Amino acid sequence: AQSVTQLGSHVSVSEGALVLLRCNYSSSVPPYLFWYVQYPNQGLQLLLKYTTGATLVKGINGFEAEFKKSETSFHLTKPSAHMSDAAEYFCAVSDSGAGSYQLTFGKGTKLSVIP
């Protein structure tokens, strides 16, 4: 069984400030971890993913995330927020061990960027 917890359903930051969106996971097998972004009235777009190898993963639009096994975390960061980053962000874990690669999603964090 796997699960994802995203801390904070709504996060507000000022333009130019650090963005930090928190994600903790639970998985009985080595996880594959994903961050997706959803802009208003659109589907989900992959930001970045961790499967194996380097634990610091860089994605699109200047975002990155670090896999920390000891903390079961995969937090998403961006050094400087832009207005265009306002969206909802979903962390997800994949059940790699079962071979089905089903995604289990967190409940999402809505990011607001204040001018």
Place this chain on the structure above:
Amino acid sequence: DADVTQTPRNRITKTGKRIMLECSQTKGHDRMYWYRQDPGLGLQLIYYSFDVKDINKGEISDGYSVSRQAQAKFSLSLESAIPNQTALYFCATRSGVGTDTQYFGPGTRLTVL
């Protein structure tokens, strides 16, 4: 053209009606998924299919059925719609190789009155 398309994009229907949501993909992927999104709940898996002969229930399949008409087409049906099925529905695809990403369609907003 979009790789994953969903029709209709918006639908309003009445309680008890049968509704079909359609998904088509041009990515050539074997695996297709239907998710439901409710505000504050994230996405929940309804059904998934590994190929046209392999269909599996997800975590919230009650009240839904699916049909995989071809590799490229995966339809979701609500046999008798009820108001708590009002939600945003997403189709996704994934290749059968390794750790490849799931690619999502634009979604169908369904309202059941």
